[in-house]
Amino acid sequence: EVQLVESGGGLIQPGGSLRLSCAASGFTFSNYAMTWVRQAPGEGLEWVSTISGGETTTYADSVEGRFTISRDNSRNTLILQMNSLRAEDTAVYFCAKAPWYNGNNDYFDYWGQGTLVTVSS
Amino acid sequence: EIVLTQSPGTLSLSPGERATLSCRASQSVDSNYLAWYQQKPGQAPRLVIHGASHRATGIPDTFSGSGYGTDFTLVISRLEPEDFAVYSCHQYASSPWTFGRGTKVEIK
Numbered sequence: 001e002v003q004l005v006e007s008g009g010g011l012i013q014p015g016g017s018l019r020l021s022c023a024a025s026g027f028t029f030s031n032y033a034m035t036w037v038r039q040a041p042g043e044g045l046e047w048v049s050t051i052s053g054g055e056t057t058t059y060a061d062s063v064e065g066r067f068t069i070s071r072d073n074s075r076n077t078l079i080l081q082m083n084s085l086r087a088e089d090t091a092v093y094f095c096a097k098a099p100w101y102n103g104n105n106d107y108f109d110y111w112g113q114g115t116l117v118t119v120s121s
Numbered sequence: 122e123i124v125l126t127q128s129p130g131t132l133s134l135s136p137g138e139r140a141t142l143s144c145r146a147s148q149s150v151d152s153n154y155l156a157w158y159q160q161k162p163g164q165a166p167r168l169v170i171h172g173a174s175h176r177a178t179g180i181p182d183t184f185s186g187s188g189y190g191t192d193f194t195l196v197i198s199r200l201e202p203e204d205f206a207v208y209s210c211h212q213y214a215s216s217p218w219t220f221g222r223g224t225k226v227e228i229k
Contacts, residue, residue: 044220047217111168114165
């Protein structure tokens with residue numbers, strides 16, 4: 001059974017940094033692209049970043065230069081390093097698995113339950 | 122960026138009734154790269170449909186997706202109690218990948 005479990009969310013002041021993790025199990029992690037999607041309170045889902053199986057990364061314009069996605073295939077873990085956080089980054093952050101390796105033109109076949117990030121002073 | 126507009130915002134129906142959800146794109150979604158997800162409070166989103174019309178693993182045949190170009194539809198032919206949720210569409214044809222704001226299917 002595929003399981004994705006996010007952790008690392010919390011309350012952080014504007015300008016601060018936070019590191020989110022997503023522990024994956026139930027599939028061969030290194031064979032699939034992985035993605036972070038977020039959902040601000042009362043809003044729709046928003047794509048944040050994708051990393052392919054080959055570690056090619058892409059980012060939404062809203063986080064480019066501030067967030068870094070990475071993966072540790074030895075630990076089956078997806079990571080999102082978030083720097084220079086802003087109030088508008090407040091959201092539940094979901095990790096999601098893609099059905100393929102490349103990370104292009106992917107839907108997301110499995111999702112975690114999310115971790116809440118609140119950016120506020 | 123492709124903007125997805127979902128309608129209606131809320132659909133109030135009774136178990137056993139038919140639900141029809143719309144997702145309209147601001148420009149054509151190539152190759153029908155359109156997915157639908159089901160989301161319940163506090164739970165992980167669940168893939169329902171991909172490729173506009175292909176049911177995901179474990180999704181009952183009461184769910185069907187259709188459409189092409191800019192207009193897509195999700196139909197739940199007979200609502201079960203567990204189907205009441207928020208449904209979001211997602212285009213993965215053109216980066217940045219975008220989502221609609223969702224349609225809430227609530228019990229009338």
